Amino acid sequence: QVQLVQSGAEVKKPGSSVKVSCKSSGGTFSTTTISWVRQAPGQGLEWMGGIIPLFRTSHYAQKLQGRLTITADESTRTAYMELSSLTSGDTALYYCASGASSKDWGQGTLVTVSS
Amino acid sequence: EIVMTQSPATLSVSPGEGVTLSCRASQSVNNNLAWFQQKPGQAPRLLIYDASSRASGVSDRFSGSGSGTEFTLTISSLQSEDFAVYYCQQYNNWLRTFGQGTRVEIK
Numbered sequence: 001q002v003q004l005v006q007s008g009a010e011v012k013k014p015g016s017s018v019k020v021s022c023k024s025s026g027g028t029f030s031t032t033t034i035s036w037v038r039q040a041p042g043q044g045l046e047w048m049g050g051i052i053p054l055f056r057t058s059h060y061a062q063k064l065q066g067r068l069t070i071t072a073d074e075s076t077r078t079a080y081m082e083l084s085s086l087t088s089g090d091t092a093l094y095y096c097a098s099g100a101s102s103k104d105w106g107q108g109t110l111v112t113v114s115s
Numbered sequence: 116e117i118v119m120t121q122s123p124a125t126l127s128v129s130p131g132e133g134v135t136l137s138c139r140a141s142q143s144v145n146n147n148l149a150w151f152q153q154k155p156g157q158a159p160r161l162l163i164y165d166a167s168s169r170a171s172g173v174s175d176r177f178s179g180s181g182s183g184t185e186f187t188l189t190i191s192s193l194q195s196e197d198f199a200v201y202y203c204q205q206y207n208n209w210l211r212t213f214g215q216g217t218r219v220e221i222k
Binding site: 035037044045046047050059061062095097100101102103105106107108 | 116149151153158159160161164165170200202204206209210211212213214215216
């Protein structure tokens with residue numbers, strides 16, 4: 001069984017960047033799809049992007065291209081999501097999920113963007 | 116980008132009744148379709164993958180069907196723990212997209 005543990009909540013100023021980590025245990029990390037999904041308060045789920053650690057090529061939703069960087073470190077079984085040029089519209093709960101069909105999910109990381 | 120459209124937005128149902136939720140894709144996603152359940156304060160939970168395969172530990176009251184552009188999630192005999200929001204997601208290519216969700220509420 002895969003377990004995903006994410007880093008803690010963040011409060012950021014507009015214009016700054018945030019980096020959230022997602023550490024995986026159990027299962028196979030290197031060849032598993034890791035996706036990042038966010039959920040603004042009271043809203044639905046938004047797929048942000050993903051990576052297969054072994055291949056190191058990240059894929060991003062069009063609306064986040066240029067601001068989003070997803071990486072993975074096979075040695076520590078940890079994936080990262082970095083979002084730059086933050087605005088209040090980026091305030092959300094950010095999740096990582098593992099597997100092609102996102103079978104396993106992290107607990108979520110609340111990112112609040114406020115001046 | 117493939118647009119996923121779920122209907123209806125909200126379903127009001129009495130416990131014990133069955134329901135069918137719909138999800139339509141703007142272009143074919145083959146059978147690369149998942150259904151998730153989300154309760155308040157919780158991460159989404161995978162129910163169905165590959166359009167019709169139940170995830171481990173999921174009750175057989177949940178069943179998925181469809182392929183191409185039309186998909187359904189059927190919940191038979193709703194239990195109290197089934198009242199939640201349900202999302203479909205296509206993973207036919209890397210640019211994955213979710214539907215906007217269907218809220219199943221107690222009537």
